[in-house]
Amino acid sequence: MIAELGLAALWLAAALAGLQLIAGAVSVKQPDGPLASLARPAAVMQGVLAAFAFAMLLWLFAQTDLSVKLVAANSHSAKPMIFKLSGTWGNHEGSMLLWITVMALAGAMIGYLERRLPEVTMQATLATQAFVGLGFYAFLLLSSNPFERLPTPAAEGQGLNPLLQDIGLAFHPPTLYFGYVGLSVAFSFALGALLTRQVTPNFARAMRPWVLGAWIFLTLGITAGSYWAYYELGWGGWWFWDPVENASLMPWLAATALLHSVSVLAARDALRAWTIMLGVVAFSMSMMGTFLVRSGVLTSVHAFAVDPERGAFILVLLGIYIGGALTIFALRAGTVQEGERFTATSREGALVFNNVMLSAILAVVLVGTLYPLLTEAFGVQVSVGPPYFNPVGAIFTLPMLAVMAVGPLLRWRRDGVKRVSKPAVFLAIFAVVVGALVAYLSNASVLAVLGLAFAAALGIGSLLPLKGRNLLRTPLATWGMVTAHFGIAVALFGMASESAFSIEKLVAARPGDVTEVGPWKITLDSVDPVVGPNWTALQADLQASYKGAAAIELQPQSRTFWSPERETAESALATRWNGQLYAVMGSGIEDGRRQLRLWWKPFVPMIWLGGILVALGGLLALIGRLTADLKRHYVRRRSAERREETQA
C-alpha cells in the first residue's frame, strides 16, 4: 500500500510539472491570461507530492519491506537503522527520486517565495524548471521505478555495498545532489531571464542565493567525498583524478566561475551574457557528472550503480537540455543589452581573469576525462591520470591564485596598478622566500614547492581586504569572501604538505614489534577477532607514541561483511594539530606476522579543513545577502505603509 501511494504521488507530481510547464509557458505570452495564476501553486503542490513520495520510500526502507524490489536489492534486516535509511538514496532509483524531490522542493520555494523578479521572468523560470523536471520524472517513472514490487517477497535483502555502509557516505551523495539540483535552479533562472530579456542586476540578485547554496553543497560534497576516499578505501590518497571525482569537480569549477560573475552582474551590471552562459555550462556539467557516474562509459574505481541503458537516457536528456539551452543562447544572446564598462585593472577585470582561468581548468579536466572515451571509439585504449592533470591543471591554477591574492584589493570599474603594486611585490617576495626555504630544506617536487609558496602568499593576501576596516562593521559578504579565499590557501597548504612531506612504512609485524615512522613509534600489541552488527573483523591493536609522548590507541580492522559477502580494510587515524598518522592492516602471513601500512602525513587534515572553510565562507556570504535582502524588503514595506498612512 505504501509503495502504491508513493508511486501515485510521483505520477501526480509529474502531471503537475506538466501543468506548470504549460501554465508558465502560456503566461509568458499572456501575462494576464487565465493560466497566469496556476504556475506558482502547481510548483508548490509538485514539491509537496514529490516530498511525500520520497517519504514513502524512506518508510519502506525503514520497515525493510522486502516485497519492494529496490529494498530487497539494497537493504537487509540486520543493517543498522541509519544505513537502512541511507540505503534509500544509496542506489540508482532512490538517488534519482531524491534528485527530483530536491528539485521539486526548490521549485516550490521559488514559486512560494520569489517576488523580486518581473512576473513574466518568474513564469518563464518556473516553466523551464518544470521542463527540466519532466525529463527526470520520465526517467524515473519509465525506466527506474523505485516502487516496483517483486512477484513474491524476498526472504531476505541482499544488503548494501559495505563500502557505502559508512556514515560519511550516507551523507556525501545527497550533499552533492543538493549542489547539482541548485545548479538546475540557476539554469532555470538563466533561461527564464534570457527568454524574457530581463538579464538585470535584479535577476542576478534573485539567482545568487541559489548559486551560492549549490556551491556550498558542492564544496562540502567534494570535501566529504575526498575524505571518505582517504579513510575508507585504505589507500591513503585523497584525490585520484578518477572520472567520478572529476564529475563532481567540473560543476564546482563552473559554479565557482558563475558565483563570481553573478556577483559582478549584481553589483556592477556587467558580464550579462557571460553569466547566462555560465549558468548553462554549470548545469551541463552537473548533468554530465550524473551521466558519467551512472552510465559506466568510463573506467572508474568508484562508480556505483552503473547501467548503460540508463546512461543513454541521461545522454538524451543532456542533449535536449544543453542543445536547447545553447540554441536559445545563440538566438538570444545578441539581444541581451550591453552591460557597464570597466577597465582591465579593476575588480571586474580581476574577476574576468579568474573566470577565464576557471573555464580553462574546466576545459583541461573535461578533455582529460573524456579523452579515453574518444580514443576508445577509434580502438585505442588510454587511461589518463595524475601525470596529465597535475601539471596541465597547475599551468592555469597558479596564475589564478596569484590574481586571487590581490584582485579583491582593486576597486570596481576603474583602478590603477598602483593600488596593488605594493602588496603584490610584498606577497611575491614572501612566496619566493617560502618556496626557496622549502626547496632547500626538503626534497619536495616542483609542484609541491610551488603549492606551498602560493599557499603562504595567498593565505596572507586573502586577509588583506580586512586591513584598515572596522571588523565589526565589515559586511558578512566580505567576511565570506575572505574566509573562502583563506580556505583555498589552507587546502592548498594541506595538499602540498601531503605530497611533499609524507613518510610511508610498510612492515610485517609480530605482536610486540615496534615500527618507527617519522616522529612516531608504533607498537603492535595484538591481533584479535571482533564482531559488528553485520560483519566480523580482525582488529590490530596498535600503540602509537609521538616523540615519546603517551601512546594513542589505533585499531585498524580487516572486516568481512556477510551480506553481500566481501572484505574491506578499515583504516585507523590518529590526528594531531600538525598531521595525521594513518594505519591500515593487510593480510596475515603464514609465519604469524601481519602486514601493516603506516603513514605519517604532516598537515594533511588542512585539505579538508580548507574545504570546510571555503564552504563556511559561502555560508557567511549567503547569510549576509539574505539578511540584507530581508532588511531591504522590510524597509520598503515600512516606507510604503508610511506613505499610505500620510495619504490617509
Place this chain on the structure above:
Amino acid sequence: MSALKPKHQRLVLVVVALIALIAAGLLAAYALRNQASYFYVPTQMAANPPDPTQAVRLGGMVQAGTLKTMSDGITVAFIVGDGEAQVPVRFAGILPDLFVEGSGVVAEGKLGADGTFVADNLLAKHDENYVPRELEEMTAAQAKRTVSETAQ
C-alpha cells in the same frame, strides 16, 4: 583601455576567453599525446616495452596460482596475463580488498630492466559489479578462448 566602446570591450572579452580556452585545449591535446602510451596490456608490453623510467599502467588478469608472498612478508609477486602474453609483477604493499587470483587488476608502476613490472599501486575492482573498462573486452575474449579450447 578605458576608451573602449562597449561593443569593443565585449569583443575583447570574447577574444580573451577564446584564446584561453583554445590554449587550454591545445595544451591538453599536447599533454595527452604522451598519455597514449600510458596504458598497456601484457601483449603490448611484450611487443613494445616502455622505458624503465616511464610510469605506466599495466592491465590484465591475475593468473591463478601465481600469487606469492616473499620472505619479507610485504612484497608480493604474481603474474598478469591477457591470454597471450604474461608479465611478472612485484608489489610491496597491502593488496586491495577485492584483489584475488583470476580477477582483473590495473597496476601502476614501471617496467624494470629485468622484465619485472614493479607496481607502486594496484587498482582492483571496488564493487563486485565493477570491472575496469580496459579489461571488459579482454574478459569476454578470454571466455571465448576458454570455451573454444575446452570444446576441442
